[in-house]
Amino acid sequence: MTDAATTPPDPAAIRRPVLTGPHLARRYAAERRFRLYGLAGIAFAGLMLLLLVGSIVQKGYSAFWQTYMEIEVAFPAVQTLNPDGGAPTEEQIRRSDYLTPLRDALKEQFPEAAGDRKQRRMLYGLVSPGADLALRDMVLADRSLLGRRASVWIKVSDDVDSLAKGHIRRDVPEANRRINDTELGWFDTLDKAGRIEARFNVDLFTHGDSREPVEAGIYGALMGSILTLTVTLLVSFPIGVMAAVYLEEFAPKNRLTDVIEVNINNLAAVPSIVFGLLGLAVFLNFFGLPRSAPLVGGLVLALMTLPTIIIAARSALKAVPPSIREAALGLGASPLQVVTHHVLPLAMPGILTGTIIGMAQALGETAPLLMIGMVAFIVDIPQGFTDPATVLPVQIYLWADSPERAFVERTSAAILVLLGFLVVMNALAVLLRKRFERRW
């Protein structure tokens, strides 16, 4: 721009502004319009954010409640469990049949359906597929139920749940509705008798994955995420900080350090899926580590977040004024002592902020984990770093792919949980920055 001044402008090319009348008004109008475009851009971004979060909240908030219905079940007698008499063992309670009492209870509730096979099938479909197991758990928790009739609350099936939450519209013709008129009638009867109730959906947070939407929970994925992020943190934080310390405090200015710097900047821009390919080729196929394990997922994510942490740590170290280093050196500290005793503690809040942001990125990352097999259908809760596991974003991806409509609600709820974690982490980072940031 400065060289424009050195060449004299062509006199004919100079346009003299007209500073009066309609011309000026037009220019001001253009100014206002331009300003509006800018505002529109930001408004569009804000609107999209609102739409995104709004649509997910609208789809997902109802998943935090689960509809229960009350029925009176005749629990099996002690003698049927343990023919020899005496208290039944836990094994006997586990193996006993609870489906028949459950079905009998349903038939008792609606005797008009008991005669017809098709109607019976519909009747059994009112409760969730895992309802008999729920009865078993009740007996395990309270053995005095055996041989008694008791009113219990059990989960309804996902279709009835959708009906109770108002997701199924009653004015749709019966053929297009997932609940037919008979079932609707049963539901209304129960509802009028006060036998339908919405409760907080604890199972969403205590169950692993399941093919049945009513039984599916995010606990397994959450544990997988925690294990994976633990590995990521343990690997990437020390290595990232040490690399940053070396590059910022000790590295001589030479070819090698230049190469390292360029490398780190480029690594930060490599698509995440390429890290997944690296994990597949190196960790799984070359080192023979187990597939689907949080260990491998954590390592891949660690390599991915390393550049973020290094860059953040370097700028935090750079912000510590040289006078601190000089004072410490002047008092006889060795270069390493200067760093470990003075520079690093002062830079720690900044480094931690960068680390938390890197961890938040890692928590939301999906693509590389698909490559190393963390995408399997896993029911068990992972217990260790080498157990097959999945993570929260992958669980969301899996549920979003499920054909059952009831999973949409669960997916949105899982997204809300994930977003909740991200908000907490980012808020923590902001808090750290606000609380400990020092301006020198």
Added chain:
Amino acid sequence: MQSTILILALVGLAVVGYAMGRARALVVSRGLAPLHSLPSYYGLYVALWAALPALLVLAAWLIAEPRIVEAVVLAGLPQGTLDGLPPERVGLLLNDIRNTAFGNIASRKDDPVVEAAAEHLASLHATGSVLMAIASLAVAAAGLWLARRRIAPQLRARNAVERTVHVILILSSLIAILTTAGIVLSLLFESWRFFTKVPVWDFLFGLNWSPQTALRADQVGSSGAFGAVPLIAGTMLITFIAMLVAAPVGLMSAIYMAEYADPRFRAIAKPVLEILAGIPTVVYGFFAALTVAPFIRGWGEAFGLDVSSESALAAGMVMGIMIIPFVSSLSDDVINAVPQSLRDGSYALGATKSETITSVIVPAALPGIVGALLLAVSRAIGETMIVVMAAGLSARLTINPLEAVTTVTVQIVTLLVGDQEFDSAKTLSAFALGLLLFVITLGLNVIALGVVRKYREKYD
């Protein structure tokens, strides 16, 4: 699990070593010459000697053991089992043995040869684990004992510790290079294996992508076509749509933020854009697949258009929303870097604010803005989850945004998710696509960073 306990034990030994070394140093120095270093350095000296060699032994063992055990198991198989078996068959057999041994589901459970070998493997593995624990703990104890014996007032413990730490620091910063090398080498190696099966030209310029290879040689449509052009075209189409959304919105937001907005507005608007950047891509994918795509389909049908339910438009638009903050924050930086004197000069000549922006600031910041847009393009090309969830699978050469297209990243995911045989061209092609993706994004980044840097230097 077992190695976790072992590592914890080694850490415990190191802590013990620290305490012992420190105590020993204080004892040695009593009444004699003063210590060369602070007592804690003698502790660290012993701790490092206890932990580092043992950890190295452990790492080497963990890498080498499975290979040695497998070789022994294969050698121990009955005569003639391996005769004439191709290498991938041997691999399958080994897998079966391993799965049987560790209680996973194996494909040939009741083969007596496999059962026997599995038992052999399990026993070898158990012995190996015990030996590993003994070896690494012995090395740790020996290191501890040796280092403790060497403690004397004149031992330069601080220098030794600092040298070691220095080496560890250098090694950590080399991890970045190692990662890049790992990416490049693994991609190149697997791609090279792919190119021995499918010629490079067919891959780069082929117009047909259908990676189904035959199970039997005489199957119909068995050849499998690996032409990447439809994938690249699909990627470009979606990226183009994304940039159509992100470039104007991002740029105008950045201009407004940098030139018009007062600090209070900025304090609200900037976090909004940052939140947009922090939302996981899988969430955008869900939004695209379940909200935007049906919406576009509904509108298209209202106008009598035939819209695919996995249209490129939906995926591209949502991807555009995702990269708005990327464009805006980078452009914001560039616009802020334009010297105030340029603005002042323009105002002095009577230009309005918008005239200043369009004819002075944007031209001055243009290289930086181009750099920002290139970085955004590279980001869009490498984006995976949105397209996996919202774009289609059919490789089609089209520029109609209402049709379903597929992208490079979608194909990588579909090729590598689920069960796979590692040597088939189908699986290996994913690595060739990965290499293509890596080269394209790296090229864009290098160009963009170069442009931005050159431009920065101009005003610094």
